[in-house]
Amino acid sequence: MSEFKQAIVRAYEQLFVKTWSPMMGAIMIAFFCILLETWYRPWGIVGGLRNWADWFFYGIGVYEDAPPHPLYFSSSVLNIGFIWGAFIAACLAKQFAIRIPPTLEFIKAIVSGILMGIGSALAMGCNIGGFFVALHNLAASGFLMMIGLVIGVRLGLSYLFWELEHLPCGGGKEIGFPKINPLLGILALVGLIVATYAYFHSDLDNGEILGGCLIITAGIGFAMHRSRLCIVNALREPFMSGMAEMGKAVSVAIILGAIGVAILKYQEIRPEMMYVTPTFGIGALLGGFIFGLGMVVAGGCGSGSLWRVAEGQLKLWVVAIVFGLTNSVIRYLFAEYDVIENGYLGKAIYMPDYLGYGGTLFLITIVMVLWYIIIDWNEETNKFVMEL
Protein backbone atom coordinates (compact mmCIF):
# COMPACT_ATOMS: atom_id res chain seq x y z
CA MET A 1 0.00 0.00 0.00
CA SER A 2 2.75 2.41 0.89
CA GLU A 3 4.28 1.96 -2.58
CA PHE A 4 0.90 2.67 -4.13
CA LYS A 5 0.65 5.79 -2.00
CA GLN A 6 4.07 6.86 -3.22
CA ALA A 7 2.90 6.39 -6.79
CA ILE A 8 -0.04 8.70 -6.08
CA VAL A 9 2.28 11.30 -4.59
CA ARG A 10 4.60 11.04 -7.60
CA ALA A 11 1.70 11.45 -10.02
CA TYR A 12 0.49 14.50 -8.11
CA GLU A 13 3.98 16.02 -8.19
CA GLN A 14 4.40 15.38 -11.90
CA LEU A 15 1.04 16.82 -12.88
CA PHE A 16 0.53 19.63 -10.41
CA VAL A 17 3.81 20.69 -8.82
CA LYS A 18 6.74 20.25 -11.20
CA THR A 19 6.87 22.54 -14.19
CA TRP A 20 5.91 20.80 -17.41
CA SER A 21 8.28 21.07 -20.33
CA PRO A 22 7.27 23.81 -22.78
CA MET A 23 6.80 21.17 -25.48
CA MET A 24 4.34 19.23 -23.32
CA GLY A 25 2.49 22.49 -22.64
CA ALA A 26 2.47 23.44 -26.31
CA ILE A 27 0.99 20.12 -27.40
CA MET A 28 -1.70 20.30 -24.70
CA ILE A 29 -2.56 23.88 -25.67
CA ALA A 30 -2.84 23.00 -29.36
CA PHE A 31 -5.14 20.12 -28.35
CA PHE A 32 -7.37 22.39 -26.22
CA CYS A 33 -7.43 25.08 -28.94
CA ILE A 34 -8.72 22.53 -31.45
CA LEU A 35 -11.27 21.25 -28.92
CA LEU A 36 -12.49 24.78 -28.23
CA GLU A 37 -12.92 25.60 -31.90
CA THR A 38 -14.66 22.27 -32.45
CA TRP A 39 -16.97 23.01 -29.55
CA TYR A 40 -17.86 26.55 -30.53
CA ARG A 41 -15.22 29.10 -31.49
CA PRO A 42 -11.49 29.91 -31.67
CA TRP A 43 -9.61 31.02 -28.58
CA GLY A 44 -8.92 34.72 -28.03
CA ILE A 45 -7.98 37.09 -25.23
CA VAL A 46 -8.53 40.68 -26.21
CA GLY A 47 -12.26 40.42 -27.01
CA GLY A 48 -12.97 39.51 -23.40
CA LEU A 49 -10.71 42.22 -21.97
CA ARG A 50 -12.43 44.74 -24.22
CA ASN A 51 -15.86 43.58 -23.03
CA TRP A 52 -14.84 44.29 -19.44
CA ALA A 53 -13.37 47.67 -20.39
CA ASP A 54 -16.53 48.52 -22.37
CA TRP A 55 -18.49 48.03 -19.15
CA PHE A 56 -16.20 50.46 -17.39
CA PHE A 57 -16.70 53.15 -20.03
CA TYR A 58 -20.43 52.43 -20.17
CA GLY A 59 -20.56 52.67 -16.38
CA ILE A 60 -18.95 56.13 -16.30
CA GLY A 61 -21.22 57.28 -19.13
CA VAL A 62 -18.74 57.52 -22.00
CA TYR A 63 -20.37 54.80 -24.12
CA GLU A 64 -24.10 54.95 -24.82
CA ASP A 65 -24.89 51.29 -25.47
CA ALA A 66 -24.59 48.60 -22.84
CA PRO A 67 -22.08 45.91 -23.82
CA PRO A 68 -23.04 42.21 -23.62
CA HIS A 69 -23.21 40.73 -20.10
CA PRO A 70 -19.75 39.36 -19.20
CA LEU A 71 -21.17 36.06 -17.97
CA TYR A 72 -23.26 35.53 -21.11
CA PHE A 73 -20.67 36.62 -23.67
CA SER A 74 -18.30 33.97 -24.96
CA SER A 75 -15.19 36.20 -25.33
CA SER A 76 -15.47 37.19 -21.69
CA VAL A 77 -16.19 33.63 -20.54
CA LEU A 78 -13.01 32.47 -22.32
CA ASN A 79 -10.92 34.82 -20.18
CA ILE A 80 -12.74 33.85 -17.01
CA GLY A 81 -12.04 30.18 -17.78
CA PHE A 82 -8.42 30.90 -18.69
CA ILE A 83 -7.66 32.84 -15.50
CA TRP A 84 -9.57 30.28 -13.44
CA GLY A 85 -7.54 27.38 -14.88
CA ALA A 86 -4.25 29.19 -14.39
CA PHE A 87 -5.25 30.09 -10.82
CA ILE A 88 -5.94 26.42 -10.04
CA ALA A 89 -2.54 25.49 -11.49
CA ALA A 90 -0.72 28.22 -9.55
CA CYS A 91 -2.38 27.28 -6.26
CA LEU A 92 -1.84 23.54 -6.55
CA ALA A 93 1.84 24.21 -7.26
CA LYS A 94 1.97 26.62 -4.27
CA GLN A 95 3.00 29.41 -6.61
CA PHE A 96 0.16 31.83 -5.98
CA ALA A 97 1.30 34.89 -4.05
CA ILE A 98 0.75 38.63 -4.29
CA ARG A 99 3.95 39.91 -5.89
CA ILE A 100 4.53 43.64 -5.63
CA PRO A 101 7.19 45.01 -7.97
CA PRO A 102 9.24 48.23 -7.57
CA THR A 103 7.54 51.47 -8.73
CA LEU A 104 9.35 51.58 -12.08
CA GLU A 105 7.65 48.32 -13.04
CA PHE A 106 4.22 49.89 -12.50
CA ILE A 107 5.11 52.74 -14.86
CA LYS A 108 6.32 50.22 -17.42
CA ALA A 109 3.06 48.31 -16.93
CA ILE A 110 0.97 51.38 -17.83
CA VAL A 111 3.04 52.27 -20.89
CA SER A 112 3.20 48.69 -22.15
CA GLY A 113 -0.52 48.18 -21.53
CA ILE A 114 -1.26 51.21 -23.73
CA LEU A 115 1.01 49.88 -26.49
CA MET A 116 -0.58 46.44 -26.29
CA GLY A 117 -4.05 47.99 -26.46
CA ILE A 118 -3.17 49.97 -29.60
CA GLY A 119 -1.32 47.06 -31.22
CA SER A 120 -4.11 44.59 -30.61
CA ALA A 121 -6.70 47.03 -31.99
CA LEU A 122 -4.72 47.45 -35.23
CA ALA A 123 -4.14 43.71 -35.61
CA MET A 124 -7.69 42.93 -34.40
CA GLY A 125 -6.24 40.51 -31.87
CA CYS A 126 -3.34 40.15 -29.48
CA ASN A 127 -0.58 37.65 -30.06
CA ILE A 128 -3.21 34.93 -29.63
CA GLY A 129 -6.08 36.10 -31.86
CA GLY A 130 -3.84 37.98 -34.28
CA PHE A 131 -0.95 35.55 -34.56
CA PHE A 132 -1.16 32.15 -32.83
CA VAL A 133 -4.84 31.35 -33.39
CA ALA A 134 -4.91 33.39 -36.63
CA LEU A 135 -2.35 30.97 -38.08
CA HIS A 136 -4.38 28.03 -36.75
CA ASN A 137 -7.27 29.52 -38.72
CA LEU A 138 -5.10 29.77 -41.85
CA ALA A 139 -5.24 33.59 -42.01
CA ALA A 140 -2.35 35.23 -43.85
CA SER A 141 -2.42 38.15 -41.40
CA GLY A 142 -0.93 35.80 -38.77
CA PHE A 143 2.36 35.75 -40.66
CA LEU A 144 2.43 39.54 -41.01
CA MET A 145 1.76 39.98 -37.31
CA MET A 146 4.59 37.54 -36.56
CA ILE A 147 7.02 39.70 -38.54
CA GLY A 148 5.80 42.80 -36.71
CA LEU A 149 6.06 41.05 -33.35
CA VAL A 150 9.66 39.98 -33.94
CA ILE A 151 10.73 43.52 -34.90
CA GLY A 152 8.84 44.99 -31.93
CA VAL A 153 10.30 42.47 -29.50
CA ARG A 154 13.82 43.17 -30.73
CA LEU A 155 13.36 46.92 -30.24
CA GLY A 156 11.68 46.44 -26.85
CA LEU A 157 14.64 44.42 -25.71
CA SER A 158 16.97 47.27 -26.66
CA TYR A 159 14.94 49.45 -24.33
CA LEU A 160 15.23 46.91 -21.48
CA PHE A 161 19.00 46.80 -21.97
CA TRP A 162 19.11 50.59 -21.84
CA GLU A 163 16.96 50.60 -18.71
CA LEU A 164 19.36 48.21 -17.00
CA GLU A 165 22.16 50.73 -17.45
CA HIS A 166 20.25 53.88 -16.61
CA LEU A 167 17.34 53.10 -14.30
CA PRO A 168 18.45 50.74 -11.55
CA CYS A 169 15.65 49.66 -9.26
CA GLY A 170 14.91 47.11 -6.61
CA GLY A 171 12.86 46.59 -3.52
CA GLY A 172 9.82 44.65 -4.58
CA LYS A 173 8.23 42.08 -2.32
CA GLU A 174 5.97 39.12 -2.13
CA ILE A 175 3.05 38.44 0.18
CA GLY A 176 2.61 34.71 0.11
CA PHE A 177 0.43 32.14 1.82
CA PRO A 178 1.89 28.87 0.59
CA LYS A 179 0.19 26.83 3.32
CA ILE A 180 -3.35 27.56 2.16
CA ASN A 181 -2.47 27.49 -1.56
CA PRO A 182 -3.48 23.85 -2.17
CA LEU A 183 -6.77 24.44 -0.34
CA LEU A 184 -7.49 27.49 -2.52
CA GLY A 185 -6.65 25.39 -5.56
CA ILE A 186 -9.07 22.62 -4.60
CA LEU A 187 -11.82 25.14 -3.80
CA ALA A 188 -11.26 26.81 -7.17
CA LEU A 189 -11.40 23.44 -8.93
CA VAL A 190 -14.69 22.56 -7.23
CA GLY A 191 -15.98 26.04 -8.08
CA LEU A 192 -15.06 25.55 -11.74
CA ILE A 193 -16.98 22.29 -11.93
CA VAL A 194 -20.00 23.84 -10.19
CA ALA A 195 -19.91 26.85 -12.55
CA THR A 196 -19.70 24.60 -15.60
CA TYR A 197 -22.72 22.60 -14.41
CA ALA A 198 -24.54 25.84 -13.67
CA TYR A 199 -24.06 26.95 -17.29
CA PHE A 200 -25.18 23.59 -18.67
CA HIS A 201 -28.35 23.60 -16.56
CA SER A 202 -29.13 27.30 -16.90
CA ASP A 203 -32.04 28.75 -18.88
CA LEU A 204 -29.66 30.61 -21.17
CA ASP A 205 -30.02 29.81 -24.87
CA ASN A 206 -26.26 29.45 -25.11
CA GLY A 207 -25.71 28.02 -21.61
CA GLU A 208 -24.20 24.75 -22.78
CA ILE A 209 -21.96 26.53 -25.25
CA LEU A 210 -20.65 28.86 -22.54
CA GLY A 211 -20.16 26.02 -20.06
CA GLY A 212 -17.99 24.20 -22.59
CA CYS A 213 -16.05 27.39 -23.34
CA LEU A 214 -15.43 27.93 -19.64
CA ILE A 215 -14.01 24.53 -18.88
CA ILE A 216 -12.03 24.11 -22.10
CA THR A 217 -10.26 27.46 -21.68
CA ALA A 218 -9.62 26.54 -18.05
CA GLY A 219 -7.70 23.63 -19.58
CA ILE A 220 -5.70 26.06 -21.72
CA GLY A 221 -4.97 28.26 -18.69
CA PHE A 222 -3.96 25.27 -16.61
CA ALA A 223 -1.62 23.88 -19.30
CA MET A 224 -0.17 27.31 -19.96
CA HIS A 225 0.65 27.98 -16.33
CA ARG A 226 2.03 24.49 -15.70
CA SER A 227 4.42 24.82 -18.64
CA ARG A 228 4.91 28.59 -18.20
CA LEU A 229 4.32 28.76 -21.92
CA CYS A 230 4.92 32.28 -23.07
CA ILE A 231 4.99 33.69 -26.56
CA VAL A 232 7.06 36.69 -25.45
CA ASN A 233 9.64 34.27 -24.15
CA ALA A 234 9.50 32.33 -27.45
CA LEU A 235 10.20 35.44 -29.52
CA ARG A 236 12.51 37.20 -27.04
CA GLU A 237 14.95 34.57 -25.81
CA PRO A 238 16.70 34.02 -29.16
CA PHE A 239 17.81 37.66 -28.82
CA MET A 240 18.28 37.75 -25.05
CA SER A 241 19.77 34.50 -23.78
CA GLY A 242 19.81 32.43 -26.95
CA MET A 243 17.54 29.80 -25.42
CA ALA A 244 15.26 28.24 -28.02
CA GLU A 245 13.18 25.75 -26.05
CA MET A 246 10.04 27.94 -25.81
CA GLY A 247 10.22 29.06 -29.44
CA LYS A 248 10.46 25.46 -30.62
CA ALA A 249 7.44 24.53 -28.52
CA VAL A 250 5.36 27.41 -29.93
CA SER A 251 6.29 26.52 -33.52
CA VAL A 252 5.06 22.94 -32.95
CA ALA A 253 1.82 24.21 -31.35
CA ILE A 254 1.14 26.38 -34.41
CA ILE A 255 1.59 23.48 -36.83
CA LEU A 256 -0.60 21.12 -34.76
CA GLY A 257 -3.35 23.70 -34.30
CA ALA A 258 -3.36 24.59 -38.00
CA ILE A 259 -3.82 20.93 -38.94
CA GLY A 260 -6.73 20.60 -36.51
CA VAL A 261 -8.52 23.76 -37.63
CA ALA A 262 -7.87 22.99 -41.32
CA ILE A 263 -9.85 19.77 -40.81
CA LEU A 264 -12.71 21.68 -39.15
CA LYS A 265 -12.84 24.23 -41.96
CA TYR A 266 -12.36 21.80 -44.81
CA GLN A 267 -15.25 19.71 -43.52
CA GLU A 268 -17.28 22.94 -43.16
CA ILE A 269 -17.77 22.31 -39.45
CA ARG A 270 -16.61 25.91 -38.95
CA PRO A 271 -16.95 28.79 -41.44
CA GLU A 272 -13.84 29.30 -43.55
CA MET A 273 -13.58 32.99 -42.74
CA MET A 274 -13.79 32.50 -38.98
CA TYR A 275 -10.89 34.50 -37.44
CA VAL A 276 -9.72 35.68 -40.85
CA THR A 277 -9.71 39.41 -40.12
CA PRO A 278 -9.28 42.26 -42.64
CA THR A 279 -5.82 43.06 -41.31
CA PHE A 280 -3.48 41.67 -43.97
CA GLY A 281 -1.68 44.93 -44.51
CA ILE A 282 -0.68 47.74 -42.21
CA GLY A 283 -2.97 46.46 -39.42
CA ALA A 284 -1.22 43.17 -38.69
CA LEU A 285 2.28 44.46 -39.43
CA LEU A 286 2.15 47.72 -37.49
CA GLY A 287 -0.13 46.22 -34.84
CA GLY A 288 2.33 43.36 -34.37
CA PHE A 289 5.22 45.79 -34.06
CA ILE A 290 3.50 47.97 -31.44
CA PHE A 291 2.17 44.95 -29.57
CA GLY A 292 5.59 43.27 -29.64
CA LEU A 293 7.24 46.36 -28.23
CA GLY A 294 4.63 46.51 -25.46
CA MET A 295 4.69 42.85 -24.52
CA VAL A 296 8.46 42.74 -23.98
CA VAL A 297 8.29 45.70 -21.61
CA ALA A 298 5.20 44.19 -19.96
CA GLY A 299 6.85 40.80 -19.57
CA GLY A 300 3.73 39.05 -20.80
CA CYS A 301 1.73 38.81 -24.01
CA GLY A 302 -2.08 38.61 -24.11
CA SER A 303 -2.20 35.12 -22.67
CA GLY A 304 1.05 35.36 -20.67
CA SER A 305 -0.21 38.47 -18.89
CA LEU A 306 -3.43 36.75 -17.87
CA TRP A 307 -1.84 33.62 -16.44
CA ARG A 308 0.54 35.84 -14.52
CA VAL A 309 -2.51 37.77 -13.26
CA ALA A 310 -3.75 34.43 -11.92
CA GLU A 311 -0.38 33.88 -10.24
CA GLY A 312 -0.66 37.16 -8.35
CA GLN A 313 1.84 39.36 -10.24
CA LEU A 314 0.50 42.88 -9.62
CA LYS A 315 2.46 44.37 -12.51
CA LEU A 316 0.54 42.18 -14.94
CA TRP A 317 -2.78 43.16 -13.31
CA VAL A 318 -2.00 46.74 -14.29
CA VAL A 319 -0.91 45.63 -17.77
CA ALA A 320 -4.15 43.68 -18.33
CA ILE A 321 -6.37 46.54 -17.12
CA VAL A 322 -4.65 49.27 -19.15
CA PHE A 323 -4.42 46.94 -22.16
CA GLY A 324 -8.18 46.31 -22.08
CA LEU A 325 -9.12 49.96 -21.54
CA THR A 326 -6.88 51.19 -24.37
CA ASN A 327 -8.11 48.53 -26.76
CA SER A 328 -11.69 49.48 -25.99
CA VAL A 329 -11.08 53.18 -26.70
CA ILE A 330 -9.24 52.54 -29.97
CA ARG A 331 -11.86 50.08 -31.20
CA TYR A 332 -14.55 52.62 -30.29
CA LEU A 333 -12.74 55.21 -32.44
CA PHE A 334 -12.33 52.68 -35.26
CA ALA A 335 -16.09 52.10 -35.17
CA GLU A 336 -16.78 55.86 -35.25
CA TYR A 337 -14.71 56.26 -38.43
CA ASP A 338 -15.46 52.85 -40.00
CA VAL A 339 -11.76 52.07 -40.08
CA ILE A 340 -12.25 48.30 -40.31
CA GLU A 341 -15.15 48.47 -42.83
CA ASN A 342 -13.19 50.77 -45.12
CA GLY A 343 -10.34 48.28 -45.21
CA TYR A 344 -7.74 50.70 -43.84
CA LEU A 345 -6.16 47.92 -41.78
CA GLY A 346 -5.77 45.55 -44.72
CA LYS A 347 -7.52 42.72 -46.50
CA ALA A 348 -8.95 39.49 -45.16
CA ILE A 349 -6.79 36.82 -46.78
CA TYR A 350 -7.74 33.20 -46.28
CA MET A 351 -4.67 31.34 -47.44
CA PRO A 352 -6.46 28.23 -48.81
CA ASP A 353 -8.23 30.50 -51.34
CA TYR A 354 -4.84 31.00 -52.96
CA LEU A 355 -2.81 27.93 -52.02
CA GLY A 356 -5.43 25.26 -51.31
CA TYR A 357 -5.54 23.49 -47.96
CA GLY A 358 -2.51 21.33 -48.70
CA GLY A 359 -0.44 24.26 -49.87
CA THR A 360 -1.42 26.36 -46.84
CA LEU A 361 -0.50 23.65 -44.35
CA PHE A 362 2.73 23.13 -46.27
CA LEU A 363 3.55 26.85 -46.07
CA ILE A 364 2.77 27.09 -42.34
CA THR A 365 4.83 23.98 -41.64
CA ILE A 366 7.78 25.20 -43.71
CA VAL A 367 7.83 28.61 -42.00
CA MET A 368 7.55 27.09 -38.53
CA VAL A 369 10.22 24.45 -39.22
CA LEU A 370 12.47 27.16 -40.60
CA TRP A 371 11.93 29.25 -37.45
CA TYR A 372 12.63 26.13 -35.35
CA ILE A 373 15.91 25.51 -37.20
CA ILE A 374 17.03 29.15 -37.10
CA ILE A 375 16.55 29.53 -33.33
CA ASP A 376 18.17 26.13 -32.74
CA TRP A 377 21.16 27.20 -34.83
CA ASN A 378 21.21 30.52 -32.98
CA GLU A 379 21.26 28.63 -29.68
CA GLU A 380 24.55 27.07 -30.78
CA THR A 381 26.09 30.12 -32.45
CA ASN A 382 24.54 33.07 -30.53
CA LYS A 383 24.28 34.90 -33.88
CA PHE A 384 21.31 37.03 -32.85
CA VAL A 385 22.03 37.30 -29.13
CA MET A 386 22.43 40.94 -28.08
CA GLU A 387 25.44 41.81 -25.96
CA LEU A 388 24.76 43.62 -22.71
Next chain:
Amino acid sequence: MSDIKIAPDDIKPDETLDCKGLSCPMPLLKTKKAIQKLSSGQILEVLGTDPGSKNDIPSWCERAGHEFLGIKEDQGFTRFYIKKG
Protein backbone atom coordinates in the same frame (compact mmCIF):
# COMPACT_ATOMS: atom_id res chain seq x y z
CA MET B 1 11.75 18.29 -15.33
CA SER B 2 14.38 17.41 -12.81
CA ASP B 3 14.25 18.52 -9.19
CA ILE B 4 15.87 21.82 -8.40
CA LYS B 5 19.19 21.68 -6.59
CA ILE B 6 19.38 22.85 -2.95
CA ALA B 7 22.43 24.98 -2.16
CA PRO B 8 24.87 23.84 0.54
CA ASP B 9 24.54 25.64 3.90
CA ASP B 10 28.01 27.18 4.08
CA ILE B 11 27.78 29.24 0.86
CA LYS B 12 29.26 32.76 1.02
CA PRO B 13 28.20 35.08 -1.82
CA ASP B 14 30.51 37.81 -3.12
CA GLU B 15 27.62 39.88 -4.42
CA THR B 16 23.84 39.97 -3.83
CA LEU B 17 21.24 41.07 -6.37
CA ASP B 18 17.69 41.95 -5.29
CA CYS B 19 15.08 40.89 -7.86
CA LYS B 20 12.17 40.54 -5.45
CA GLY B 21 8.80 41.41 -6.95
CA LEU B 22 10.18 41.45 -10.49
CA SER B 23 8.70 39.25 -13.19
CA CYS B 24 10.08 37.69 -16.33
CA PRO B 25 12.44 38.68 -18.01
CA MET B 26 13.90 41.18 -15.52
CA PRO B 27 15.39 38.70 -13.00
CA LEU B 28 17.36 36.87 -15.69
CA LEU B 29 18.41 40.07 -17.44
CA LYS B 30 19.66 41.60 -14.19
CA THR B 31 21.45 38.38 -13.30
CA LYS B 32 23.16 38.37 -16.67
CA LYS B 33 24.33 41.91 -16.08
CA ALA B 34 25.41 41.41 -12.46
CA ILE B 35 27.52 38.38 -13.24
CA GLN B 36 29.55 40.34 -15.77
CA LYS B 37 30.96 42.40 -12.94
CA LEU B 38 32.27 39.35 -11.05
CA SER B 39 35.45 37.48 -11.78
CA SER B 40 35.62 33.79 -12.48
CA GLY B 41 34.97 31.63 -9.39
CA GLN B 42 33.09 34.36 -7.49
CA ILE B 43 29.56 33.67 -6.29
CA LEU B 44 26.44 35.72 -7.07
CA GLU B 45 23.36 35.49 -4.87
CA VAL B 46 20.05 36.45 -6.51
CA LEU B 47 16.92 37.10 -4.40
CA GLY B 48 13.77 36.45 -6.38
CA THR B 49 10.03 35.81 -6.15
CA ASP B 50 9.15 34.87 -9.74
CA PRO B 51 8.41 31.12 -9.99
CA GLY B 52 9.77 31.20 -13.56
CA SER B 53 13.28 31.90 -12.29
CA LYS B 54 13.54 28.34 -10.97
CA ASN B 55 13.61 27.17 -14.58
CA ASP B 56 15.28 30.13 -16.25
CA ILE B 57 18.29 30.62 -14.00
CA PRO B 58 19.58 27.01 -13.91
CA SER B 59 19.11 26.48 -17.65
CA TRP B 60 20.70 29.82 -18.47
CA CYS B 61 23.71 28.98 -16.22
CA GLU B 62 24.23 25.75 -18.07
CA ARG B 63 24.16 27.56 -21.41
CA ALA B 64 26.33 30.47 -20.36
CA GLY B 65 28.96 28.26 -18.70
CA HIS B 66 28.32 29.24 -15.09
CA GLU B 67 27.85 26.74 -12.28
CA PHE B 68 24.41 26.74 -10.68
CA LEU B 69 25.03 25.98 -7.01
CA GLY B 70 21.38 25.71 -5.98
CA ILE B 71 18.61 27.55 -4.16
CA LYS B 72 17.58 28.24 -0.58
CA GLU B 73 13.99 29.05 0.34
CA ASP B 74 13.67 32.06 2.63
CA GLN B 75 10.63 33.84 4.09
CA GLY B 76 8.67 34.99 1.03
CA PHE B 77 11.51 34.70 -1.49
CA THR B 78 14.09 32.34 -2.93
CA ARG B 79 17.89 32.71 -2.90
CA PHE B 80 19.71 31.51 -6.02
CA TYR B 81 23.47 30.88 -6.02
CA ILE B 82 25.58 31.05 -9.16
CA LYS B 83 29.32 30.57 -9.44
CA LYS B 84 30.76 32.47 -12.36
CA GLY B 85 32.43 30.19 -14.91
